[in-house]
Amino acid sequence: MRIAILTDAWYPQVNGVVRTLNKTITILEQWGHEILCINPELFRTLPMPTYPDIPLSLFPYVKIKKLLNDFKPDAIHLSTEGPIGWAGRRYCLRHDFPYTTTYHTRFPEYVRLRAPIPLALSYAFVRTFHGKATLTMVATSSMKATLEEHGFKNLEYWTRGVDIDHFVPREEKALDLEGPISLYLGRVAVEKNIQDFLDLDIPGSKVVIGDGPAMASLKQKYPDTHFLGYRKNGDLANLLAAADVMVFPSRTDTFGLVMLEAMACGVPVATYPVEGPLDVIKNGINGWMDEDLKTAATKALEVDRKSCREFAEQYSWEACTQQFLNLIQKNCPDSATEAVEKTS
Structure with missing residues (x-):
């Protein structure tokens, strides 16, 4: 099956959207599907205002039209609401081509943190983007309920996965710090609400892994925190396994892949x-939730680490990818559906 995936989020960005797309594309190709990934590497870009690490593609429609015409996809999936996503939507509507989308990021809330734009206006913007899709994929039931409250239709579940062979418990600890070690992993940006974690009055050491536009200001404000910057592959897994608790202070993520990791x-x-x-x-099973983040961090330390691992083992990238493929199939013309059934 020939699947075109259009995304404004791609390398060198490091986030859950990019990791999810990369793993999904890799597995789909292993299963014999042909994937065209249209991403900012194919275009001239400029840095996104207030978030220069994110490149915005300039006038991508003409090239996207040629790429899609040449590729002749059986299915088109729009992953993000940026310039590439909107150009893909324009192509699909002009060519009467059914398409699917994903709601990866709480875009209205992110915008509101950076500019005085009413949430209602931002939600109208993203509702327009997703509104004519055959279906929109969301990661969780709570996110589905929120979007339905904002007038979204045709929502379907596409959960997330974790590489359980890469992210594993380790006896030898990679961090020689005073315990307990509380760790944050993710983008260092205002929408991640990291300051709530850094303000906690808790014993032990605080560690931040990641990079982003708020890094310089936070390092200056919290000199006792260990800011390790961006890490990847085995180094990241080793450092993560050395923590006693991972604190996830975000109030705007649609899933939070790092929780599974x-x-x-x-x-x-x-x-x-x-x-x-x-x-x-x-x-008590894999962590703790509480409106008092200090209580959550303290209670989480009592949770059995083996129980956390057992929970994560329920999520595989293969199962996640099969779910994505099933939803793509649901959107396909009959000829493409037959191709999916033969390769699934």
């Missing part, structure tokens, strides 16, 4: 009871 390493997660964590964290 922490659990796969046997590390419990402390978080707020908000969309995303509500569908993943089970108090």
